[in-house]
Amino acid sequence: xxxxxxxxxxxxxxxxxxxxxxxxxxxxxxxxxxxxxxxxxxxxxxxxxxxxxxxxxxxxxxxxxxxxxxxxxxxxxxxxxxxxxxx
Numbered sequence: 001x002x003x004x005x006x007x008x009x010x011x012x013x014x015x016x017x018x019x020x021x022x023x024x025x026x027x028x029x030x031x032x033x034x035x036x037x038x039x040x041x042x043x044x045x046x047x048x049x050x051x052x053x054x055x056x057x058x059x060x061x062x063x064x065x066x067x068x069x070x071x072x073x074x075x076x077x078x079x080x081x082x083x084x085x086x087x
Contacts (some may be wrong), residue, residue: 019044 019027019041026044027036035051038044 018048 018030019042020027020029022037025037025039026041027034027038028044028048029035030048030051034045035047038047
């Protein structure tokens with residue numbers, strides 16, 4: 001057995017495990033913590049989908065910025081605005 005075996009304590013969320021209800025309010029869990037309350041599980045699911053899409057956009061924008069930095073583009077804001085598609 002390797003020293004590192006069993007030390008990986010990452011928690012992987014499954015869709016079924018994310019949602020829970022307290023009284024009549026619905027919540028979901030992410031790495032960032034609990035999100036809610038929502039009036040229904042359907043509303044919580046819709047919000048989770050938006051949350052995941054926003055996080056994916058943030059990662060995509062970060063990768064674009066890092067690529068520009070690696071290419072040593074001049075930090076002039078007009079150049080950055082042309083290089084990064086913010087839409």
